[in-house]
Ligand SMILES: [Zn+2]
């Protein structure tokens with residue numbers, strides 16, 4: 035059975051006379067994924083392991099990274115293409131030794147694990163170069179699913195932010211990359227930038243001992259994907275402009291700037307690979323207002339396979355009305371995700387202000403975050419916030435900054451600030 | 462010599478059926494249930510690309526579907542029925558027929574908004590009346606008598622939709638019809654849908670309204686309680702005193718006969734048009750002369766839409782006094 039994409043649109047299509055902004059939450063649910071994902075030969079996975087000098091201290095860090103990588107190798111299904119890349123101030127193939135992929139088998143897995151165990155940490159950090167090599171290797175893969183895991187413990191010191199941005203711009207969308215920061219010496223902003231460009235996840239593994247399980251889970255998730263390179267195609271009418279298109283669940287990810295023109299009034303936004311999962315998008319389109327009583331198609335959202343086949347489609351409407359009762363209604367889903375996007379933003383702004391020593395702004399922003407997390411039932415984020423601020427009243431968002439905050443707690447809050455609560459559902 | 466509208470086979474004026482496809486050439490009418498929604502070739506923005514859900518691929522505008530916009534054209538008669546801009550559905554209906562060499566029958570009914578399934582009521586009423594009037598044209602029945610029979614049939618058709626347990630919202634509608642023969646035109650009505658005579662310029666039979674509304678306000682004016690000016694602003698101006706449907710009882714129409722000396726047009730319309738152009742002078746001022754019936758119907762419908770389109774708009778235009786054999 036082929037994967038099917040169900041597209042559902044939640045919105046209040048009624049606009050008051052002269053209004054031009056149309057908001058909608060578009061829920062995309064993929065189903066019909068064969069158990070265990072697609073055929074092994076469709077999948078390629080590259081493991082990128084930071085071997086910079088900082089990985090030596092404490093010694094458990096490198097050991098944990100090696101253990102995590104070998105666990106990920108063990109988790110590969112036979113027949114999957116894979117490679118391991120060593121990252122320093124440059125990037126080096128360690129398995130296979132040529133710039134290509136090996137096919138997972140009991141023999142190649144043993145070989146790869148042996149090489150991983152011999153890794154030594156000595157060198158700098160230039161993540162753009164690591165990713166560029168991963169891209170070259172994955173370019174050899176003919177199958178649809180290309181995935182990388184990037185593990186680092188430090189900052190991108192051996193190339194400029196501009197160099198990293200250029201690399202990301204050229205390889206973004208070609209494969210999915212999940213990023214993991216181990217310890218607390220890496221920068222959340224840096225890994226988030228990579229993960230967003232590569233449509234992957236970012237998370238902190240404060241305790242290196244947790245790495246192995248995390249790697250195994252990421253590898254399993256990657257192999258559970260069925261369709262790679264899926265685009266969200268958005269048609270808007272003449273005279274319309276896209277104010278924003280954001281993924282808002284499971285995490286906030288702004289796709290607005292990722293548009294690639296795909297025909298008249300049509301643009302494609304990358305969504306990466308899909309398994310059996312559901313994601314929500316918040317679309318805001320500004321249209322040319324029409325007369326009261328007019329109905330307009332303000333947007334047509336299609337999920338498009340790499341070959342151009344339409345996997346699912348939904349419609350965003352605009353209807354102008356003189357009935358204020360209709361036009362002033364706020365759609366529940368739109369309101370919820372507007373709040374979740376603001377939550378991510380105020381957490382990041384609040385932590386930024388806190389680092390800069392601006393107590394007033396930090397208190398205000400994080401207080402707002404506490405209130406938003408409480409009112410939307412985002413208990414996961416509320417718990418992380420409580421480790422950074424003392425909460426006096428979650429309803430009004432009255433908080434005090436905690437004087438002592440563990441780096442790991444602050445970085446965990448920052449990293450997971452984009453994790454949203456699903457509207458009307460648990461978790 | 463013309464051609465069969467169905468298969469394009471040449472047919473003679475006296476042929477009653479097409480030799481090619483067997484179509485009845487003598488009688489042509491709007492389809493029972495109403496004309497299909499106009500599949501306009503172009504969106505109002507000029508684009509010809511319409512997606513399968515009826516949205517323009519260029520400007521996104523929803524194209525009228527089903528009853529939202531009906532347009533139908535027969536020789537010497539044409540009509541448009543439009544949802545307007547404010548109402549959720551089109552509860553007006555229109556039907557008309559052309560009988561070769563005999564004349565034209567046309568009916569407009571406006572569903573009463575406070576009743577249930579008013580769109581079904583108006584459609585059932587126009588179809589029933591159209592059958593009676595077209596048969597009368599074929600058989601040469603007296604038009605005034607035919608008009609009375611048509612209203613009775615329309616009333617039964619609308620009344621048949623009523624549910625015994627909900628008599629106070631029984632599907633109901635207004636009615637206005639015109640039957641044009643070589644002798645002139647006979648107009649009948651119940652309610653506040655109207656008929657106007659629109660004369661050509663310099664015509665010895667000047668333009669005039671042919672109907673008087675069956676509303677409480679009009680009644681009060683007739684009784685001398687209100688002046689015309691007071692009635693326009695009175696909240697009762699649209700409250701019907703007579704209508705068709707399950708709760709109307711026996712209804713006989715008002716009937717007037719028009720015998721114009723020159724050519725002109727009979728216009729039938731629902732209040733969605735005449736609210737914006739109440740006086741015949743307004744209509745004469747708003748219309749372009751020398752247009753075909755469908756062009757005039759479109760022009761007046763556009764006028765009502767541009768003015769706000771608060772109600773469903775139905776306009777049927779019939780050429781009158783243009784001689785025999787039409
Ligand atoms: Zn024929």
Ligand SMILES: [Zn+2]
Nearest residue numbers: 504506517520
């Ligand atoms: Zn258009």
